[in-house]
Amino acid sequence: MRDEELEAMDNATISxxxxxxxxxxxxxxxxxxxxxxxxxxxxxxxxxxxHYLRGAAKAMLGDGAAAEAxxxxxxxxxxxxIPARxxxxxxxxxxxxxxxxxxLVGxxxxxxxxxxxFLSAEIRLRFGEFEAAESDCERLISxxxxxxxxxxxxxxxYIDSHKYAQAEEILTDAAEKAPNSPTAFFYLARxxxxxxxxxxxxxxxxxxAALRPNAPSILQEQARAAYSDGDTEAALGFLEHAIEIEPRNPNLHRDLSQIRFMKGDDDHLRSFREVLANAPYDIGILSVYAGAARAGKDPQTALPQLDAAINAGVDHAYLWDARAQIHIMLDNISQGVADTDRAGTAPGIDHSTHLNRCSAYLSANLPEKALPLAEDLVQAAPLDQLALAYRLTAMCALDDPAAEEFINPDILTNQQAIDCPDGFDSLEDFNTALKARLLELHGAEREPIDQSLRGGTQTELFPLLEDDPLIRQLADMLLTNVRRFADGLPRQDGHPFLGAIPEKFEFSGIWTVCLRDGGHHASHVHPEGWLSSAYYVSLPASARNSNSGEGALNIGRPPMKALNEKLPGRLVPPREGYLTLFPSYLWHxxxxxxxxxxxxxxxxxxxPRR
Known part of the structure; x- marks a missing residue:
């Protein structure tokens, strides 16, 4: 366009x-x-x-800074x-x-x-700001x-805030008002x-599925519902079909591996190998494959694929981290530390990778390398219980006297009998009824692949809180004891537990565990909790002997073998009808x-209630 045409550009030309x-x-x-x-x-x-259309063009070309400007x-x-906003x-x-x-939206x-x-509500929901998200939804409906x-x-x-009955009610209404919306039926199912x-x-x-055929997300949800319904074969079929459609979705392979593992399939990792045969350097598949191999106690299986990708020049923090964790698990400590160091400078480094690096350094008995990294992680996420656990472990390993205030069992750990619920003559009668109900729920053949459980089964209780009277009674009694414990705690600013006592709180998870002969829990923490627990419904005779140590809870012993002798933890004997409470950042x-x-x-x- 000539200069004189630029000078003469009118509204019609611009339009x-x-x-x-x-x-x-x-x-x-x-x-x-x-x-x-x-x-x-x-x-x-x-x-x-x-300028708006120029920004859209820059965004499509991958120039985010120019698009924002x-x-x-x-x-x-x-x-x-509005489109620019x-x-x-x-x-x-x-x-x-x-x-x-x-x-900006506001x-x-x-x-x-x-x-x-809608955009504001979606973002707020993702951050757990439920009241603000609901307010946006109400305005949108109006x-x-x-x-x-x-x-x-x-x-x-409502689903994310565990108000499932309310969620079902409004999603039923949404599905009736929009019968052609697969999203409404999808979340109604959830x-x-x-x-x-x-x-x-x-x-x-x-x-x-009828409204949106062959959608991997719907097939994945169908698999989860089928598995919860005891229809394992249907669950496997849904996931296998979803993988045919979207073969490089690592979450589909993870779910398929988990169900195969819990079904007793020794070759539960084969779908990963099949997709890697055609996409050997897919970072997402490789990192999830390595995690599934470790969780299934077969870590060396994933090493050849990780080695091949790294040797081919694929440089990503997830790959170095995945290989480091496997080498640490196999006691190849020097190689694990070298890979951990490399992960810290590779592209793609993030918070979770830094957490894994802390674990690797502690496993290699290098608390002096773990501590500054853990300090940075706690500063970035002060309520991340795993980061707090790594910091505390490094402090203890370095004999830092300041660690004691984060452990103090006289204040931070509590064991008390729960109150007997209404309708029962004694707590023993209640536990007898509860034991029978819980045993009905333990139908899996083996432990979940990605949990601390060894030699037993685990079942979520959240789905039963609203409709199962016995489980609801238990939950009410547990919350009563938590309130009693929390009200008696001293407040201390800056303390990761005593400085974060919530005025209002809720379950962020509740489940039941049935351990068999030889069963136990590997030491772990709960990253998203504030307070963790163990309520003893029924104990075998060998665990009722407080001097035997069998079935006892160990608080404070980290999962890193190199530190077990220095940090042995302390045993808390189990007692039927008693609830043990402790900060979520303590290894147990x-x-x-x-x-x-x-x-x-x-x-x-x-x-804290969100």
């Missing part, structure tokens, strides 16, 4: 170029869109839509350009600045806009009552699954026991 740029973007031609918008801006720099200029010139908010969210994204100067409210997205999102808020209504969940998923496991009778417990984590 025509904007339409051409929009069409170019729709046709996936960002280079042409950029050329057209640059022509407009060279003549008239005050045209907000031109263009979107901001568009909003500076014309704050009411949405695009910038999404860009901020994707780049890890989600709080800024929510703030700065919209005009009347509430459904798309902006201004767009026919928009089913708000009801579905509100149902998701709400039902969490309440133990697996048959009804599977019916909802059939409708979702159990001693094996030997008996034909099972050891049945209920465990839970407590977190």
């Amino acid at each position: 025509g170029l904007l339409n051409q740029a929009a069409a170019a973007l729709k046709g996936a031609n960002p280079a042409l869109a950029l050329q057209l918008t640059d022509q407009i801006i060279a003549s008239r720099a005050d045209v907000g839509p031109a 263009a979107f901001r200029q568009a909003l500076k010139l014309a704050p009411d350009i 949405i695009a910038l908010a999404k860009l901020l969210d994707q780049s890890g600045r989600s709080r800024d994204a929510v703030r 700065e919209h100067p005009g009347a509430p806009v459904p798309d902006l409210l 201004i767009a009552p026919a928009d089913s997205r708000a009801r579905v999102l509100r149902g998701r808020v 709400a039902r699954t969490q309440q133990g209504k697996t048959r009804a969940a599977r019916e909802a998923l059939k409708k979702a 496991g159990t001693e094996p026991f030997h008996s034909e009778e099972p050891r049945i417990t209920v465990a839970f984590d407590i977190a």
